[in-house]
Amino acid sequence: MQYQSQAVAKPYFIAAIGLFLGQIIFGLIMGLQYIVGDFLFPAIPFNVARMVHTNLLIVWLLFGFMGASYFLVPEESERELYSPKLALVLFWIFLVAGVLTIVGYLAVPYATLAEITGNDLLPTMGREFLEMPTITKVGIVIVCLGFLFNIGMTILMGRKTVISMILILGLVGLAVFFLFSFYNPHNLVLDKLFWWWVVHLWVEGVWELILGAILAFILIKVTGVDREVIEKWLYVVIAMVLISGLLGTGHHYYWIGAPEYWQWIGSVFSALEPVPFFMMTVFAFTMVNRRRRQHPNRAATLWALGCSVMAFLGAGVWGFLHTLSPVNYYTHGSQLTAAHGHMAFYGAYAMIVLAIISYAMPILNGRKEANSHRSQVIEMWGFWLMTVSMVLITLALTGAGIVQVWLQRYSESPQSFMVVQDQVTLFYWFREAAGVSFLIGLLCYIASFFVGKNDAEATVPGLAD
């Protein structure tokens, strides 16, 4: 570790992985409920499991982004973190608030949770991804402010690099757009309109800046390619993200009662959104091909490359599939949406967090640059199991989605939702099986941090050079 204060990243990474495991378990519960309707009912109803699954996703990714920032900003700024203590205090606040919220979801009915957390004072609950009680949202804002202050001061007092500038821009954007979760107008059109300012402008806007910055950081470290080259790529990628992604929000305004011009704006600009994702793939592979050294942490390189490919497939290809308004007219809110949501979130954001953890954790654990060969082999098993399983989950949901759209919306004699759902059960079995192998992959990833400690020297035979 170059700077002592980078060590605060470690608890963030451990919490991220722990919550990720929880997310997957609830995904599997829901996957089974799709087939066996009353599985675990009434203890864990589907809507509660769904809330837990998606909120855990958001929270563990935020832990991951914060951990990544605490790890990379000192190195970029060439100085210690402004306040490691503050980072640790915020960690505990965030973890306790997050866990209490999940316990609240599981322990009491949602309406009761709303009541006891004072939702009627400032109603913000009841919207997908933003289900958490208002006080949790306030907690998140406090944690974000403290975090931004800490990271911002470190950057201000140290070396300023393109990577840290883009990272902080993304993080500030993340915090600013989250504020729209407090705006809850009575008019349903306005409500939906601004809801997307959090959901879309996060994943197809500011989070992409965070993704680009972390990816660039890892690539510099594992390839030894000149910073200037990487920065030039980063500028173009980020410009394309903003040009396409901001107005691309229009692809969510087709059917919510917004003016008709959004059909055009949404279709045209969101059709450009795959471009920056494709550029990131080319960028990652070009840098690795031009590398000046073979970094002993091959698992981290694999994660970085895999992330760029899967993000392009999940966000770029599966996003484009249903983004033009004449197509979206039929596919809106179907299993195709879920197929895209899964692969995009996994490919872009889960994988970049797993990549930085893979790169940073050996260093945080006191190894020189990488885990032992044995440990990396198990980690790469984790990579392939999770990634291939996610491809299979996506294909299963895509199959279900195509049949669903056909029978329910396109055919001469459309059938009702539940009648159609009964006919696609086979796809759901397939999804559940792939989900189990995803879980095994995640367990391999976790196990890799515990095995091969004794032969942990950085020099992996045959890889060192």
Ligand code: HEM
């Ligand atoms: C990493 C980036 C991305 C992530 C994490 C992501 C995730 C998601 C998720 C979770 C949803 C479902 C939202 C809901 O609950 O209704 C969604 C919807 C959608 N996404 Fe993405 N997305 C990404 C990028 C893209 C891109 C680049 C495109 C277009 C090329 C796109 C096109 C769409 C469209 C059209 C919908 C609406 C689907 C519908 O009408 O049901 N997404 N996305």
Ligand code: HEM
């Ligand atoms: C591995 C096993 C997994 C299973 C069985 C699973 C299952 C499910 C199910 C059944 C839903 C609810 C869909 C609905 O409302 O009808 C869901 C939603 C969701 N899951 Fe998963 N999931 C898994 C893993 C993941 C992973 C790894 C991610 C992201 C990294 C993820 C992200 C999401 C998102 C974003 C939604 C909301 C999608 C939308 O609104 O369209 N899931 N999942």
Ligand SMILES: [Fe+2]
């Ligand atoms: Fe979007």
